[in-house]
Amino acid sequence: MKSSKSRLPMATWHGVALVLAALYVVPMIYIVLASLTPTGEPVGQVPSRLEFGNYIDAFASSNFGLFLANSVLVSVISTAAQIALSCTAGYALAKLPLPGKGLIMMLLVALLVVPPEIVMVPLFVMSKQVPFIGGNDWLGNGGQGLIDSLPGLMAPHVVSALGIFLMRQFYQDLPDELGDAARVDGASERRIFVMIYTPLVMPAVAVVGIFAFQSAWNDFLWPLIMTRSTDMQTLQLGLTVFFQENSTQWNLLMAVVLTISLPVLALFLFIQKFFRADVMSGAVK
Amino acid sequence: MANVVLEKIGKHYGPVEVLKGISIEVEEGEFVALVGPSGCGKSTLLRTIAGLEDISAGVINIGGRVVNDLRPMDRDIAMVFQNYALYPQMSVLQNMSFSLKLKGVPKAQVLERVNRAAAILGLENLLQRYPRQLSGGQRQRVAMGRAIVRDPQVFLFDEPLSNLDAKLRVQMRAEIKELHQRLGTTMIYVTHDQVEAMTMASKIVVLRDGVVEQIGGPLELYDNPRNKFVAGFIGSPSMNLLDGKMTPEGFTTPDGIVLPTGNKNPNAVTYGVRPEHLTIAPTGMPLKVSVVEPTGFETQIIGTVGNQHFTGIFRDRIDAAPGSTIHVSSELSVVHLFDEKGDSLA
Numbered sequence: 001m002k003s004s005k006s007r008l009p010m011a012t013w014h015g016v017a018l019v020l021a022a023l024y025v026v027p028m029i030y031i032v033l034a035s036l037t038p039t040g041e042p043v044g045q046v047p048s049r050l051e052f053g054n055y056i057d058a059f060a061s062s063n064f065g066l067f068l069a070n071s072v073l074v075s076v077i078s079t080a081a082q083i084a085l086s087c088t089a090g091y092a093l094a095k096l097p098l099p100g101k102g103l104i105m106m107l108l109v110a111l112l113v114v115p116p117e118i119v120m121v122p123l124f125v126m127s128k129q130v131p132f133i134g135g136n137d138w139l140g141n142g143g144q145g146l147i148d149s150l151p152g153l154m155a156p157h158v159v160s161a162l163g164i165f166l167m168r169q170f171y172q173d174l175p176d177e178l179g180d181a182a183r184v185d186g187a188s189e190r191r192i193f194v195m196i197y198t199p200l201v202m203p204a205v206a207v208v209g210i211f212a213f214q215s216a217w218n219d220f221l222w223p224l225i226m227t228r229s230t231d232m233q234t235l236q237l238g239l240t241v242f243f244q245e246n247s248t249q250w251n252l253l254m255a256v257v258l259t260i261s262l263p264v265l266a267l268f269l270f271i272q273k274f275f276r277a278d279v280m281s282g283a284v285k
Numbered sequence: 286m287a288n289v290v291l292e293k294i295g296k297h298y299g300p301v302e303v304l305k306g307i308s309i310e311v312e313e314g315e316f317v318a319l320v321g322p323s324g325c326g327k328s329t330l331l332r333t334i335a336g337l338e339d340i341s342a343g344v345i346n347i348g349g350r351v352v353n354d355l356r357p358m359d360r361d362i363a364m365v366f367q368n369y370a371l372y373p374q375m376s377v378l379q380n381m382s383f384s385l386k387l388k389g390v391p392k393a394q395v396l397e398r399v400n401r402a403a404a405i406l407g408l409e410n411l412l413q414r415y416p417r418q419l420s421g422g423q424r425q426r427v428a429m430g431r432a433i434v435r436d437p438q439v440f441l442f443d444e445p446l447s448n449l450d451a452k453l454r455v456q457m458r459a460e461i462k463e464l465h466q467r468l469g470t471t472m473i474y475v476t477h478d479q480v481e482a483m484t485m486a487s488k489i490v491v492l493r494d495g496v497v498e499q500i501g502g503p504l505e506l507y508d509n510p511r512n513k514f515v516a517g518f519i520g521s522p523s524m525n526l527l528d529g530k531m532t533p534e535g536f537t538t539p540d541g542i543v544l545p546t547g548n549k550n551p552n553a554v555t556y557g558v559r560p561e562h563l564t565i566a567p568t569g570m571p572l573k574v575s576v577v578e579p580t581g582f583e584t585q586i587i588g589t590v591g592n593q594h595f596t597g598i599f600r601d602r603i604d605a606a607p608g609s610t611i612h613v614s615s616e617l618s619v620v621h622l623f624d625e626k627g628d629s630l631a
Contacts, residue, residue, distance in 0.1 A: 177370035180337050185384035185431070186358035199374045 035254035043250040051251070055259065058242075058252035066231065067238035071260075073150055074234060075216040078157035082212040083205055085159045090167025091193050095179065105168070111161035117221070119156075124225060127152050148228045157216040163208040170204040171197060206274035214264050235260045286313045286470055287348030287361070287438035289334065295342030296329055296495075303329050305495040306343070311439075311488070316465050316472045318486035320479050320518070326495040327475045331441050334473065335364050348438050358387075363432035364441040368448060369424045371416040371431075377403075378412040381430045402433040405464070422453045429464070442474040446481065458485060479519055483507070491515050513627035516557050522585070522596045524621070527556045536622070540591030544570055547617035550630040557621035560585070560598040569614030572597060574605045586611070 030044065035054055037047040058064075093101055128145040130136060135143025146152030174197055182192045198205075220236040227233055235256070242253040289311040296304040303326045311317045319327040332338040334345060336357035345352050352360045371380050378399060385395045403409045406426045416424055425445060432440055442461070446454045462485050465472050476482050482489050483503040491498040491506065491514075499511040503519075510516035516524045529538040536544045536556045544556050570590055578585040584603045587596050597613050605611050622630040 175368065175370065177366045177368055178372065180332075180335075180357075181364070181366060181370035181431075182372075182383075183337060184335060184357045184362065184364045185435075186387040187383075191387070196372060 031254045031258050034250055035258050037251045039249070039251060043254070054251050054255045058255040059259075061249075061252060062238055062241040063230065064235070064238055064256070067233050067235045068260075070150070070153070070232060071217060071235040074153045074157070075213050077150075078154040078216045079209055079212040081154070081158040082160055082163050083209050086163030086167045086208050087198060087201070087205065088193075089159075089164045090169075091171050091197065093164070093168040094171035094174075095176070095197070105165075108161045108165050108168075112165065116156065120221065120225070123156055127155055127226065147226055148232050150232070152226050153223055153232065153234065154216070156222055157212060157219070160208075160212065160215075163212065166208055167201065167204055170201040174200055202274045206271040210264075210268055210271060213267055217260075217264055288313045288315075288346075289348075289439055289471060289473065290346040291330075291334070291343065292346070293343040294330065294333060294340055294345065296326075296333060296338065297341050303495050304333070304340075307492075307495070307497055308343075309490055309497065309500065311471060311473060314469045314471055315488055316462075316474065316486050317488045317490060318474045318476060318482035319490045319492060320476055320482040321492035321498075322518070323477060324494075325492040327477075327492050328443055330492070331364075331443050331473060331475045334360075334439075335362055335441050336360050337364075361438045362441055363435045363437040363439075364443065365425075365428045365432050365445045367444040369416070369428045371424060371427055373416050375415075376412065377408060377414055377416075377419070377427050377430075380416070380427055381412075381434050384431070384435050398434045398436070399430075402430045405433065405467070406430050406460075421449050422457060425449065425457060426460075429461070433464075433468070438471065440470055440472040442472065444476055445474075447476075447478070454481075461485060480521055483519070489519075491518060509629070509631060510621065511629055513555055513557070513623045513629075516621055516623070516629070520559055520561075522560050522598070524557045524559050525590075525595050526623075527590060527593050527595070528554065529556055530554060538591045538593065542570055542591050544620075545614065545617060546620050546622065548620070548622050548630060550622055550624075552624040553622035553630055554625050555623040555627070557623065558615050558619065560596040562615045562619040563597040563599065563613040564615065565599065565601070565603065565611060566614035567612055569612040571610050572613050573610050574607055576607065577603070577605055 033045075033047060034043040036050040036052065037043050037045075037054075038049060038051040039054075039057075041047055092098055093105060098104075128147055129140030130145045131138045131140045133143070134145045134147065134149065136145050137143075146155060178196055178200075179192050182196045187196065218236060219234070223232075223234045223237050227237065239253060239256060242249040242256070289309075291307055291309045294304050294307040295302070307326075307330060309317070319330060321327050329338060333340045334347075336352065336355060336359075340353065347360055347362065357364075372383065375383065381399045381402060382395045385398060390398075399412070400409070403412060406429060408423070408426055408430055411419065411423060411427070416427070419427065425448075428445070445461070446457050449457060458481060461474075465485075474482070474486060486503060488500065489503055489506055490500050493514055498518075499506060499515045501509075506515060506519045510519060510524075513526060517526060527536075527538055527544065529536050529544070531537075531549060531551045531553045532543070534543045535549075536546045536553060538544065538556075546553075546556065572586065572588050572590055572595055574586055574588045576587040578587070579602065582600075584599050584601065585596065586599070586603065586605060587594075589595055603611070624630055
């Protein structure tokens with residue numbers, strides 16, 4: 001039997017944990033209740049009845065099918081690209097005899113502390129002045145470059161310093177002997193990367209994937225400055241349809257917010273199985 | 286089976302010269318051990334033979350073919366690593382069949398070869414397991430199985446037993462030796478453990494600071510070390526090496542103790558005698574006892590002769606107390622003398 005002396009601190013910790021959990025759960029409950037509140041009733045209170053029709057009305061009120069398609073395309077492609085680039089760059093920095101690796105790593109670490117907003121304007125100018133794209137001449141002038149295009153929307157999410165850094169650390173921790181053994185076994189360098197090392201860094205791939213998807217899916221500012229036509233808008237931009245000059249349709253807004261947050265949640269649940277700590281055990285002593 | 290000829294192999298990392306013109310000939314089917322202290326270049330030499338490191342100078346010849354510029358996979362060698370290097374995401378079967386699959390060997394043949402290797406190593410019941418589900422000894426066997434299935438011309442072992450506990454090491458030592466006798470394949474085995482080298486190899490190459498100190502059979506190295514380094518390195522416990530000089534009475538230590546020797550070479554400055562060659566003799570040299578280590582089978586006595594460290598191993602059970610003095614002697618034929626450069630004066 002535990003003494004009351006040891007029970008008291010445990011109860012305190014449980015209390016703190018409950019408060020912290022509430023910080024996350026209460027807003028979610030608020031969103032769920034608000035999304036089910038009938039039009040005309042004030043949101044933030046328990047609704048008189050649960051109006052599931054809000055979800056249909058919300059998605060019918062604008063071209064959400066197109067926004068959803070744009071968001072899915074941008075998020076899925078940029079996530080796949082970021083995983084591929086993070087893995088290849090991270091592997092090269094960790095395992096290949098690359099000159100200047102130390103300097104590249106230093107620059108990467110320096111990039112980690114630069115807020116994305118700082119690079120937004122230069123990135124916009126670069127996107128606008130891509131040569132031979134969007135009506136541009138070879139100097140990148142005359143047209144709109146990548147502006148108002150899906151590749152333009154994906155641009156900042158395709159590569160990430162954090163992703164490369166994270167992958168590099170994981171690859172670095174894997175023993176070089178695995179690559180040597182595969183070389184002796186007859187594997188090419190590409191096979192060693194794909195078949196030997198990369199299956200062992202799946203937890204890191206899962207982390208990079210979820211970061212990349214979440215950042216592309218939830219992005220608001222970049223699509224806002226990069227899109228001109230409604231055809232190129234993403235779900236996050238589509239939410240603005242509920243903000244009107246004198247009022248905001250909170251119940252419909254919340255219905256869409258809740259719905260569009262589900263893919264990230266689903267993705268997280270799906271990739272949980274990759275977070276395995278024992279993936280390397282048995283490889284080496 | 287193939288012979289391996291290394292001619293003046295040099296390797297440097299920037300200004301640091303790791304291998305300095307090493308030449309070794311390994312005959313077909315021979316079991317050669319490369320031994321030496323840490324940092325002597327033995328593992329680097331093995332990796333250059335495997336093709337995992339480029340050489341800066343020299344020629345590597347395997348089976349009559351210069352392989353300097355060939356990739357590891359094209360050298361027809363197999364290597365067993367110190368820390369197993371098993372692919373953790375693959376089962377034992379997949380680990381062992383990986384190289385054959387890459388070669389495009391038909392599936393039926395792959396299975397046949399894996400099963401044959403598994404039978405040799407007693408791995409038949411472990412083929413579906415993953416490396417994490419195996420013990421250290423089993424992992425080491427899988428690593429060897431992975432090498433065997435390739436049916437290579439030369440096996441390379443890089444300290445394969447150093448991660449195992451003492452009991453398992455002795456067992457695996459015998460298994461590797463048996464494997465060599467069974468397969469008859471040329472084997473090059475790197476170890477820092479000279480007992481391992483002595484018990485397993487038909488030829489030993491002693492390396493120090495990137496140069497070959499001596500090449501020879503285990504007993505040849507034991508009986509006729511070319512220099513002080515080999516004399517001290519081969520044998521466990523190592524040879525007693527006492528400083529002194531030759532006088533008309535014999536080899537005399539700075540403390541004035543005269544040691545018996547048949548060879549009166551005036552250039553001798555070091556007197557060497559192996560601990561196991563000593564016997565108790567009332568007229569022998571005085572050994573002041575510091576530690577007595579009885580093992581039942583033998584008694585090891587550690588102490589000093591004059592002011593110099595000295596060890597003796599005796600088959601008899603000796604009742605000597607720490608602080609007491611016993612007298613020991615050896616046959617003159619097993620005494621070694623070395624000159625100022627450390628070379629043997631046999």
